Amino acid sequence: MTTNTTHHNETEIVADPNVPTIVLTREFDAPPELVFRAYTEPELVSQWLGPRRLTMHIDEFDARTGGSYRYRHVDADGSEYAFRGVFHEVRPHDRIVQTFTFEGMPEGVSLEKAIFEDLGGRTRVTTTSVVDRVEDRDAMIASGMETGIRESFEQLDELLDELLEELA
Amino acid sequence: MTTNTTHHNETEIVADPNVPTIVLTREFDAPPELVFRAYTEPELVSQWLGPRRLTMHIDEFDARTGGSYRYRHVDADGSEYAFRGVFHEVRPHDRIVQTFTFEGMPEGVSLEKAIFEDLGGRTRVTTTSVVDRVEDRDAMIASGMETGIRESFEQLDELLDELLEELA
Numbered sequence: 001m002t003t004n005t006t007h008h009n010e011t012e013i014v015a016d017p018n019v020p021t022i023v024l025t026r027e028f029d030a031p032p033e034l035v036f037r038a039y040t041e042p043e044l045v046s047q048w049l050g051p052r053r054l055t056m057h058i059d060e061f062d063a064r065t066g067g068s069y070r071y072r073h074v075d076a077d078g079s080e081y082a083f084r085g086v087f088h089e090v091r092p093h094d095r096i097v098q099t100f101t102f103e104g105m106p107e108g109v110s111l112e113k114a115i116f117e118d119l120g121g122r123t124r125v126t127t128t129s130v131v132d133r134v135e136d137r138d139a140m141i142a143s144g145m146e147t148g149i150r151e152s153f154e155q156l157d158e159l160l161d162e163l164l165e166e167l168a
Numbered sequence: 169m170t171t172n173t174t175h176h177n178e179t180e181i182v183a184d185p186n187v188p189t190i191v192l193t194r195e196f197d198a199p200p201e202l203v204f205r206a207y208t209e210p211e212l213v214s215q216w217l218g219p220r221r222l223t224m225h226i227d228e229f230d231a232r233t234g235g236s237y238r239y240r241h242v243d244a245d246g247s248e249y250a251f252r253g254v255f256h257e258v259r260p261h262d263r264i265v266q267t268f269t270f271e272g273m274p275e276g277v278s279l280e281k282a283i284f285e286d287l288g289g290r291t292r293v294t295t296t297s298v299v300d301r302v303e304d305r306d307a308m309i310a311s312g313m314e315t316g317i318r319e320s321f322e323q324l325d326e327l328l329d330e331l332l333e334e335l336a
Contacts, residue, residue: 111267
C-alpha cells in the first residue's frame with residue numbers, strides 16, 4: 001500500500017495524570033459499518049493493525065462476544081511479539097470491549113473499549129484502555145506504542161479507501 | 169449451612185482515592201488448590217458467591233482461559249440480577265483474570281484479577297477490580313457490594329470447611 005496523503009485525521013492520545021487510562025480518539029472517512037468490519041474481520045485486521053515495519057500473523061481472531069484472539073507481529077529478523085485476549089462484548093457498529101496482554105509480559109492485562117460513533121458517513125473511534133496501576137500505564141506509553149498506533153491508523157485509512165473504492 | 173464462628177479472617181476492602189480500583193484482600197483456612205476449586209467449579213461457586221438472601225443460578229461457568237460465564241442472583245420475590253463476562257486467563261492455583269458486567273448496566277465493565285498466595289496450608293486471595301472512571305468505581309461501592317462480599321466470603325469459609333472435612 002502507498003501512503004495516502006489526502007487524509008488529515010489526527011490521532012489524539014490522552015493519558016490522565018491520575019487515572020491509569022489511555023484514551024485514543026481518531027476519525028475515519030468511512031461509515032461505522034465499514035470501520036467495524038475492519039476491526040472485526042481477521043483478513044482486514046491483518047492489513048492495518050501494527051507498525052509498518054512488522055508483519056502481522058493472526059493465529060485466532062474470533063471477534064464475537066465470548067470469542068478469543070491471538071496475533072503476532074514479526075520483524076525482519078524473525079523476532080516475534082505476540083498478543084492475546086478475549087472479547088467481552090462485540091456489539092455490531094457500536095462497541096468492542098476486549099482484554100489485551102502482550103505475551104512477553106504475561107502478568108500485564110488491560111481492558112480496552114472501542115466505541116464507534118457515526119458522524120454521518122464518517123466515524124469517530126474512541127478507545128479507552130485501562131490497567132490497574134499508573135506505573136503500568138506509563139510503561140505502555142514508554143514502550144513506543146504511539147508510533148505503532150499512528151502507523152496502524154494510517155494503514156487503516158488506506159484500507160478503508162480501498163474498501164470504499166471496491167464498494168463504489 | 170450454619171454460620172461457623174471459628175473463623176476470624178477479615179476482609180480488607182481498599183478503594184484508592186485517585187485510581188479507579190477496588191482491592192479486596194482475604195485469607196482462607198484452606199490450601200490454594202482447594203480455594204481455586206471453589207472459584208472455578210460451578211457446583212462449588214454456586215454455594216458461596218453472592219449475598220445470603222439471594223439464590224444463585226449459574227447459566228454458564230466455563231472457568232478456563234477463553235471461557236465465558238453468566239449467573240443470576242434471584243431474590244425472594246423473583247427479581248433477578250444477572251452478571252456475565254469472559255475469562256482472560258485461568259492459571260491453576262495461581263490467578264484468575266476475568267471481565268465483569270452487571271447486565272442491568274450493560275455499558276459498565278470491570279477487569280477483575282484474583283491472585284492466590286500460598287501461606288502454607290492457608291491462602292491469601294487478593295482481588296483487584298478496575299474500571300476506567302473513578303465515578304464508576306464509587307458507584308460500585310455505593311451499590312452495597314461490601315455486604316455481598318463479606319457474606320460471600322463467610323459462605324466460602326463454610327464451604328471450605330465442608331470440603332476439608334470430606335477430604336480428611
